[in-house]
Amino acid sequence: MKQRKILGSEAGNGYLMLSPTAIYSIALMAAPLIAVLVFSFMTPGYLKIIWKFTLSNYTTVLGDPIYAALMERSLVMAAAVTAATVLSAFPIAYFISFHVSPERKSLWLFLITIPFWTSYLIRVFLWKVILGYNGVINSAFEAIGLIKQPMTFLLYNANSVVITLAHSYAPFAILPIFVALEKIDRSLLEAGQDLGESQIMTFLRVTLPLAMSGVVASVLIVFIPTVGDYVTPTLVGGSSGQMIANIIQLQYFKLGNYPMGSAVSITAMGIVTVLALIFLFLNRRFLRGQK
Amino acid sequence: MKGRGFRIYAIAYLVFLYAPIVLLPIFAFNNSTIISFPLVGFTTKWFAALSDDTSLLLAVRHSLIVAVSVSILATTFGVFAARATTRYDFPAKGGIMGLIMLPLVLPDIIIAVALLGAFTNILGVSLNLFTVILGHTLIATPFTIAILNAAFQSLDRSLEEAAYDLGETKFSTFRLIILPLVAPGIISSMLIAFTISLDEYIIAAFLSGAGSATLPVYIFSQFRFPQRVPIIMALGTILVCLSVLLLTVAEYFRRRGIAKAGGKDTGGFL
């Protein structure tokens, strides 16, 4: 009897302490997300929802080639952004972890996180200014006589979206890899070389597998939000760089079609979740023994 | 690559990271509406133009109201959650925390859409600054928890017990021991929440409604007008300086907090 009370009070205190935050999350995130799911099965009416069950939203989303093309492009671009970001981030994380003295590590991390925290909108807009037809790169190259005509492949296409997003998500990619590298016991690497492996083979056979948990985290933490990014495709994407968030925004704001917008959102989230799970499953051997 | 190669790469990477930000002040002081080289001449008129823009000043006011509220709310929620996870053990802790931390990986537009639907179609409330505050608190809370967790974790449990053993109550122990030791973490968390809210666009755009545009919503609306670009550059310069200042202060307090509680520094904000 008494034992129950004691157990109850420890757990009870925990629940009590966590409840304000948990209730807030449930009320303002879990419940609204469920509402989105419900909306997606309702009949659209302009700026209002007709409470009548239908599957037509989903038949449109999944059947209409426009949606399919947009979804595919979002995923491909997010994959490209993820690849570019994670691949360029790995050497930085490696450098900070293995080549920077311990007391200067936090300075480097601070330097890398600062741009991330400074006005996102303006940073994206700056890329538009940098890459534009009359932009910084073109005008600078023209001024020094490198080119005669402004280059047009820089802005308003998938390239500009990838560059801009890779810039935005850099710290998200660097930090998880850095954390994983920091956890590696340095004597393992010496053991690797002691056992006759070259430096490169030690990297491939010891460092990289141990760092994979960080790489996996980086991939997910970059890929998932970029699929749904709105600002970047809108500002620098042009018509060929539009992504799924543009359609969601269009449905909600311009067309007032909440059920359709919800169906697109749910489909996108569903696809991303499935992809993330497949990715985790494929990398499960690297995650074993991790929390 | 040897150490040298890595260093060159790292510096090139930093140039890539900082290039856009460095351009800001250059064009904010350039006497031309067109953002291109070569530079035309020095001027401060774009900064002067900022102070004449009444809708900008209103947006700044809105953003400050929202950001201050969010920093207080999100930090309060963060303190509860961090204290609960570091101090107590209970079933389903991981699951509940996972839900609370979900906004870290959820695209902001999904949260914006979900809240918009809930506010307008279910609750039938009108959109205003308050709804923006609610949305921003949701996405800022996971960041405050991450910072506060570190602060609470470096707190030795026996410090509390010692105070209690010496005759203090649970409440006075919190006030005399825990609060002073996590205070730097709390300040750091408030600054981060403030910065996140000040910077957030998509949720604010969905939830602010007419007449309560925040600063990013206002800035986004200005992108359509090419002649406004240098003014935005001037504004951006101010914002960047402000956030670097806030972040440096936040980082200072975060480190001091860890040092104070006798812990070891393990990294940045994320």
Next chain:
Amino acid sequence: MTESQDPATRPARPIIELRDVEKYYGDYYALRKISTTIRQGEFFSLLGPSGCGKTTLLRCIAGFEELSGGALLIDGRDMNGVPANNRPTNMVFQSYAIFPHLTVEENVGFGLRRDPGTKAEKAARVAEALEMVGLKGYGKRAAHALSGGQRQRVALARALILKPKVLLLDEPLSALDKKMREQMQSELRKLQRQVGITFILVTHDQEEALIMSDRIAVMFDGEIAQLDSPERLYRRPVSRKVAEFIGIMNFLPATVVEVGAEQVALDVGGLGRLSITAEQCPGGARTGTASVGFRPETMTLLFEGDPEPTRARVAEGKVTEVVYYGDMTYYEVLLDGVEKPIQISMRNVVGRPVLQRGQRTRVAWDPAALVLFG
């Protein structure tokens, strides 16, 4: 639990009474029906291997853990429902738990916040407490700038300033290096005599417990296996388990032939027929197979020219291992007619050689050194 009668320890006023104290976590028993009394003014140690429940018992006394069953009385008052901040106990934590944001002075005076005394009185008490632990003049230092030994002293002063009826210490010396630890052991002992407060020390270090305590409770698996003075615990352990935990004990197979009122007759492998007193059977005696134990220093190797022992008896055997320690030499000797070698320690004396492996030797032993285990 067995508590043998020791005439040397005078009966004193009980300060803590444990009556069938139980503590379980889920279905794991950390403490099993512990009943004992701790006396006013004694230095009491809880000794046992890691995980045996020492800290749990200490925390139950302090009030950090609720009892799952039984009763706990401090100075005659039932502590059920009395929280830690209202108990007349104070604790020195294993990590010391020095408040890092306060000065030494503020740490030591922390418990005086609710005291009605004037500022000057409190300052005087803090100064007195600091002097008592040898930290005079350190009051203004920041707590985080202290060494391990200094933290330990601050923790002691902080706990003692409230003049608790019982001071609880959870492995207070385990974080110190060997030299510092030895110094603190004797200082703690002196301090305890000086203030006259009951100390309850938790330790897993048997040597530390023997050196410091008036009485020691040896714990295994949530139970007290033996509660005795250090000397009796060493000389007359009640079980093989206790004997093996404290110092080194040799065991020889034995048969109990006859149990009399005063004497017990045995047949011991390697030693032959002998008889011991009932006092040498702290765990009781029954006829049948048993074992006898003795400490390595109770047997003596006989060298050429040594006088024949008068009281002791002599056995013979072969040296199988020699470990030289400087002041001592440890021998392993295989007695004739036994399968396992025994350990014998000899003080190294000028002019006496160290035996070699393989040499035959004679061993003098005294039946009074033997202990019987059932």
